[in-house]
Amino acid sequence: MSSYVDEIMALVKAKSPGEPEFHQAVQEVVESLELVLERHPEYRAARIVERMIEPERVVMFRVPWVDDRGQIQVNRGFRIEMNSAIGPYKGGLRFHPSVNLGILKFLAFEQVFKNALTTLPMGGGKGGSDFDPKGKSDMEVMRFCQSFMTELFRHIGPNTDVPAGDIGVGGREIGFLFGQYKRIANEFSGVLTGKGLKWGGSLIRPEATGYGAVYFASEMLATRGETLEGKTCLVSGSGNVAQYTTEKLIELGAKVVTLSDSSGYIYDEEGIDREKLDFVMELKTVRRGRIKEYVEKYPNAVYTPVDPNLDYNPLWNHKAHCAFPSATQNEINGKDAQHLLDNGVYLVAEGANMPTTPDGVNLFIEHKILYGPGKAANAGGVAVSGLEMAQNSMRYSWTREEVDNRLRMIMKKIHEECVEAAERFGTPGNYVNGANIAGFLKVADAMMDQGVV
Numbered sequence: 001m002s003s004y005v006d007e008i009m010a011l012v013k014a015k016s017p018g019e020p021e022f023h024q025a026v027q028e029v030v031e032s033l034e035l036v037l038e039r040h041p042e043y044r045a046a047r048i049v050e051r052m053i054e055p056e057r058v059v060m061f062r063v064p065w066v067d068d069r070g071q072i073q074v075n076r077g078f079r080i081e082m083n084s085a086i087g088p089y090k091g092g093l094r095f096h097p098s099v100n101l102g103i104l105k106f107l108a109f110e111q112v113f114k115n116a117l118t119t120l121p122m123g124g125g126k127g128g129s130d131f132d133p134k135g136k137s138d139m140e141v142m143r144f145c146q147s148f149m150t151e152l153f154r155h156i157g158p159n160t161d162v163p164a165g166d167i168g169v170g171g172r173e174i175g176f177l178f179g180q181y182k183r184i185a186n187e188f189s190g191v192l193t194g195k196g197l198k199w200g201g202s203l204i205r206p207e208a209t210g211y212g213a214v215y216f217a218s219e220m221l222a223t224r225g226e227t228l229e230g231k232t233c234l235v236s237g238s239g240n241v242a243q244y245t246t247e248k249l250i251e252l253g254a255k256v257v258t259l260s261d262s263s264g265y266i267y268d269e270e271g272i273d274r275e276k277l278d279f280v281m282e283l284k285t286v287r288r289g290r291i292k293e294y295v296e297k298y299p300n301a302v303y304t305p306v307d308p309n310l311d312y313n314p315l316w317n318h319k320a321h322c323a324f325p326s327a328t329q330n331e332i333n334g335k336d337a338q339h340l341l342d343n344g345v346y347l348v349a350e351g352a353n354m355p356t357t358p359d360g361v362n363l364f365i366e367h368k369i370l371y372g373p374g375k376a377a378n379a380g381g382v383a384v385s386g387l388e389m390a391q392n393s394m395r396y397s398w399t400r401e402e403v404d405n406r407l408r409m410i411m412k413k414i415h416e417e418c419v420e421a422a423e424r425f426g427t428p429g430n431y432v433n434g435a436n437i438a439g440f441l442k443v444a445d446a447m448m449d450q451g452v453v
Contacts (some may be wrong), residue, residue: 004037004044005030012053019102021329025109025354026053028361032436035425046452048444055108057081060101061151063129065144068137077148079127079155079163082108085446088159089125090115090382092166095173099130103329107166110353111382113439114375117414120386125161127152133168134288145176153181158189158392164385165194167328170240170285171206190392193385197397202388204403205381210244210351211404212380212411213324213372214252217349219415220370220431229253232320234345236260236313237327238284238291241351241378245324246277258315260327261291264305265315268298312336319343326351334359341367350374365430376418376435383410 008030009023016022030049037044059079067073078101081089091111094104104126112124129148133141156163165174174194181191188200195201204211218228231254235242238259246256255271259280268276279297283289295303304314312335316323323345325331329352332340337360340348347370350356354374356364364371384407391397398406418434421441427433 002034005034008049008053011050015054016102016105019105021106021354022102022109024358025106028358028432029109029113029436029440032433033440035427035433036437036440039425042448043444046448048447051447052083052112052440052443053109055080055082055105056084057155058101059127059152059155063131063144063148063151065140065147067140073144075129075131075144077127077129077151078104079152079161080104080108080125081155081161082124082126083112083443084123085443085450086116087121087123088157089161090122090164090385091124091126092128092164093169093173093177094126094128094166095131095133095168096128097130097132099128104128106329107353110375112443113436114379115382115386116439116442117376117417117435118379118383118386118410119413120383120410122162122382122386125163126166127163128166128169131168133173138172141173142176145173146180149177149180150184153184156181156191158191158389162190162385162389163192164382165240167239170194171196190389193388195388200388200392202384202391202403203398203400204407205384205388206240207244207247208384208407209241209378209381210246210326211248212383212407213241213245213326213349213351213377214248215380215408215411216372216377216415217322217324217347217370218252219412220347220349220372223419224370227252228322231255231322231347232257233322233324234258234316234318234320234340235324235326235351236265236315236331236355237325237352238280239326241381242324242326243277243281243284245326245351246272246280249324250274250277254322257318257320259291259294260315262306263290264292264303265313266291266294266301266303267315267318268294268301270300312339316340317343320345322347322349324349324351325355327355328352329354330357332356332360334363336360337363341369346370348372349377351378353378361432365432368429371431373432373435375439376414376431379414380407380411383407
């Protein structure tokens with residue numbers, strides 16, 4: 001079957017040149033699917049994989065807007081509608097200078113499998129812009145979001161495509177985007193998730209990705225009769241996912257010692273407690289400051305700025321039991337993975353999307369540590385987005401306890417599906433294969449039922 005993988009990868013690289021992140025995402029999935037395609041040649045005959053890797057629709061558009069100096073700026077907007085076999089397209093919007101077609105295709109492709117794992121009826125999509133909200137005023141962000149939605153609104157809808165937030169798109173941006181959609185479409189509908197609680201949002205949605213990653217980690221540890229209590233944890237990032245990963249870890253008795261942003265990272269050997277986390281939340285969410293300010297407030301901590309000359313990230317070179325990469329793609333390379341293993345880490349739960357390079361993934365699998373890939377471990381965010389969509393449809397709001405309990409049960413079910421699929425196809429304990437196979441089977445069967453579309 002390896003020749004089939006080679007065929008697929010040759011096709012992907014020929015059709016999508018210069019998109020390394022997309023190539024990486026496809027290769028990881030297709031290598032897992034060798035096990036399935038050997039037993040089920042009907043999927044290969046129907047060219048299911050070839051159809052999955054081709055987006056159903058790609059929308060690109062210009063986004064002109066006026067800054068506070070009265071200068072006209074022009075950014076590029078995207079929406080990748082990848083697969084709608086099991087439900088409307090669902091996936092976040094990312095506003096970051098690094099955004100390009102290849103990165104969004106990789107995220108949309110991953111989203112298809114992640115959404116299938118949640119057990120909720122959602123297809124996969126992703127979008128965004130190379131706009132950088134960092135350093136922009138609220139009025140500049142509003143003008144950009146309104147211009148962005150003026151084009152995007154014609155391609156989305158509560159039964160067609162339901163975007164959410166991602167890097168650079170938080171509550172402020174979702175509010176501006178939703179307001180413009182409502183204004184143009186003349187309807188109040190659940191077309192975006194991550195909305196404010198007063199206008200259609202769901203409790204637990206901001207916390208969901210981080211909480212879900214911790215719940216998934218708890219399920220992995222339970223297979224060895226362990227819990228998170230007393231475990232030392234490394235967390236990267238300091239945005240939404242990292243903040244709520246840290247919050248849930250503190251609640252379950254673990255000790256978090258690191259957080260980071262694009263400028264560097266802090267190491268607090270004493271542990272980040274509730275008071276320190278509250279400071280980080282206010283720093284990053286309200287003041288939109290830099291993580292180095294943490295050491296000004298808590299001088300026992302150590303701040304290390306990013307060194308572009310290093311071929312590894314020193315954040316991953318500390319003694320710990322667990323790691324929660326929660327920043328961005330490919331933040332753990334092979335050297336970082338070896339550092340984690342050398343420092344005693346035996347659980348990695350990915351809060352970010354594809355934060356580990358193939359070299360790192362191979363090391364984790366080879367050493368048989370508990371490794372939860374992003375499409376399984378961070379599916380909590382989109383799961384609660386699905387619950388928000390359900391509440392919007394019913395014009396009803398569940399309590400915090402109801403949503404948190406549903407999230408916990410969904411993460412438990414995702415873990416069970418990954419374990420079962422990995423065992424059924426001969427690789428017990430391999431969560432990468434388990435997640436890829438379980439997600440693929442659900443989408444592939446729906447595509448087979450619906451014909452060549």
